[in-house]
Amino acid sequence: MVKNEDVFKKIISHCKEYGFVYPSSEIYDGLAAVYDYGPNGVELKNNIRDYWWRSMVQQHENIVGLDAAIFMHPTVWKASGHVDAFKDPLIDNKDSKKRYRADILIEDHITKLEEKTNKEIEKAKKRFGDKFDEKMFRETNPKVAETQKKIDDIAKRFADLINNTDLAGLRLLIEELQIACPVSGSRNWTDVRQFNMMFSTQMGSLIDEASSVFLRPETAQGIFLNYINVQKTSRKKLPFGIAQIGKAFRNEIVARQFIFRMREFEQMEMEFFVKPGEEADWYEYWKDQRMKWHLALGIHAEKFRLHDHDKLAHYAKAGADIEYKFPFGFKEVEGIHSRTDFDLSAHQKFSGKKLQYYDPDTKESYVPYVVETSIGLDRMFLAILANSYEEETLDDGSKRVVLRIPPLVAPVKVTILPLVKKDGLPEKARKIMDNVKNYFMCQYDEKDAIGRRYRRQDAIGTPYCITIDHQTLKDNTVTIRERDSMKQDRIDIEKISGIVREKIGR
Numbered sequence: 001m002v003k004n005e006d007v008f009k010k011i012i013s014h015c016k017e018y019g020f021v022y023p024s025s026e027i028y029d030g031l032a033a034v035y036d037y038g039p040n041g042v043e044l045k046n047n048i049r050d051y052w053w054r055s056m057v058q059q060h061e062n063i064v065g066l067d068a069a070i071f072m073h074p075t076v077w078k079a080s081g082h083v084d085a086f087k088d089p090l091i092d093n094k095d096s097k098k099r100y101r102a103d104i105l106i107e108d109h110i111t112k113l114e115e116k117t118n119k120e121i122e123k124a125k126k127r128f129g130d131k132f133d134e135k136m137f138r139e140t141n142p143k144v145a146e147t148q149k150k151i152d153d154i155a156k157r158f159a160d161l162i163n164n165t166d167l168a169g170l171r172l173l174i175e176e177l178q179i180a181c182p183v184s185g186s187r188n189w190t191d192v193r194q195f196n197m198m199f200s201t202q203m204g205s206l207i208d209e210a211s212s213v214f215l216r217p218e219t220a221q222g223i224f225l226n227y228i229n230v231q232k233t234s235r236k237k238l239p240f241g242i243a244q245i246g247k248a249f250r251n252e253i254v255a256r257q258f259i260f261r262m263r264e265f266e267q268m269e270m271e272f273f274v275k276p277g278e279e280a281d282w283y284e285y286w287k288d289q290r291m292k293w294h295l296a297l298g299i300h301a302e303k304f305r306l307h308d309h310d311k312l313a314h315y316a317k318a319g320a321d322i323e324y325k326f327p328f329g330f331k332e333v334e335g336i337h338s339r340t341d342f343d344l345s346a347h348q349k350f351s352g353k354k355l356q357y358y359d360p361d362t363k364e365s366y367v368p369y370v371v372e373t374s375i376g377l378d379r380m381f382l383a384i385l386a387n388s389y390e391e392e393t394l395d396d397g398s399k400r401v402v403l404r405i406p407p408l409v410a411p412v413k414v415t416i417l418p419l420v421k422k423d424g425l426p427e428k429a430r431k432i433m434d435n436v437k438n439y440f441m442c443q444y445d446e447k448d449a450i451g452r453r454y455r456r457q458d459a460i461g462t463p464y465c466i467t468i469d470h471q472t473l474k475d476n477t478v479t480i481r482e483r484d485s486m487k488q489d490r491i492d493i494e495k496i497s498g499i500v501r502e503k504i505g506r
């Protein structure tokens with residue numbers, strides 16, 4: 001069996017080889033936790049972005065879009081609490097001189113224990129076959145039950161320490177769990193210290209306090225600052241939402257796991273403004289809606305789970321993550337938060353401007369409450385790739401790497417392939433290409449044997465290949481090959497766009 005770390009390494013090198021993701025500034029040996037998207041990567045990213053935007057803005061009459069600037073007045077981050085509270089607990093190993101996030105060392109320890117349990121479950125599944133009852137096994141197998149108790153105890157203690165910002169307690173827990181530095185192997189740790197994750201830079205020519213600005217660590221604040229503008233100009237009544245997609249920046253100390261944790265990344269956020277008192281129902285509504293969105297894309301349902309936050313962000317009264325099972329374990333892809341009136345009230349106080357909503361039904365004015373959905377575009381990209389990557393042995397013993405990307409978001413939808421580079425087939429194929437490219441992202445490929453060309457398309461996840469052969473010249477039909485089944489059908493040239501559109505669901 002191929003180990004998960006090996007699969008992950010293969011995905012990373014596949015991403016580079018096939019133009020999905022490159023390390024940033026590679027010729028200068030790269031820049032840690034910063035990446036560039038190549039020709040196929042940018043298409044996939046655009047398609048995920050569109051899928052989110054259409055479902056959020058186009059499908060909801062009460063949600064509108066916004067594109068706020070990255071730079072904002074420095075007081076925004078004082079009011080939002082990010083200057084004081086957007087901090088990570090860091091710990092250094094004195095031998096390797098490597099710096100780690102204390103919370104992540106503990107989370108990784110918990111993940112290792114979970115993996116131990118999962119291995120026992122997999123073994124038992126194989127032993128008992130169809131009769132296997134996972135719930136009963138978890139409860140009755142002494143080894144699994146004991147590990148689960150350990151996990152629960154650590155998770156509970158960890159949540160209390162984080163919520164109380166108990167840095168000494170975090171260090172003690174790391175020592176008690178005998179967590180060693182992955183580089184030096186030693187347990188020679190420093191104290192835990194807090195470190196602010198916002199990047200700052202200078203605006204204008206004067207180097208003084210007032211000209212320091214931050215690169216936004218979340219896009220949400222741009223929405224809060226514009227909520228009155230948007231509400232008035234688009235004449236929205238509560239409840240209504242504002243959606244935004246854009247870059248965010250965090251000085252992440254743990255730079256690893258490829259594009260999972262980056263210093264420059266993209267968020268797709270929606271802030272939903274509701275009447276105070278209605279936030280709990282809307283919070284449940286959006287948790288449910290967002291999970292449905294993920295499942296509708298066709299990713300394996302068992303790879304997603306909802307995880308209520310043990311540690312709440314400084315602005316949240318309730319929070320949950322939608323987690324995807326990456327090759328390195330279940331990790332957050334999206335957060336749903338009940339942010340109360342925390343942000344709007346703080347901006348009202350710091351700016352001195354009224355941010356109240358006048359409710360025409362009750363004739364009252366109040367500061368709305370906010371329920372937020374916030375998904376990382378790059379993490380969704382990684383989840384889709386991890387879910388899609390497959391090495392398959394075919395019936396004839398040959399191998400292929402195929403990306404089973406959901407057709408709706410696949411970078412290239414159709415590739416046009418003349419069977420041979422002669423006999424008028426390229427000319428016919430070009431004509432078809434000129435028509436089909438009006439509707440979909442297409443590629444044209446006439447180089448190498450047809451089998452190799454199919455493999456190239458499988459490797460970038462192209463759902464449909466159209467092959468033009470000698471019969472095409474006689475009866476205007478082509479073959480359409482489906483990526484996953486590799487099944488080929490003969491269809492009329494006129495029907496190509498309609499069939500592809502129906503198959504990709506757009």
Ligand code: GAP
Pocket residue numbers: 217218219220250252259260261262263265266267269332333334335372374375376377378379
């Ligand atoms: N406005 C709320 C907010 O920013 P968050 O849970 O800190 O909440 C939301 O971030 C999402 O942004 C996460 O679920 C994740 O997908 C993405 N994200 C956060 N930090 C990231 C990073 N360093 N690299 C890539 N994506 C990140």
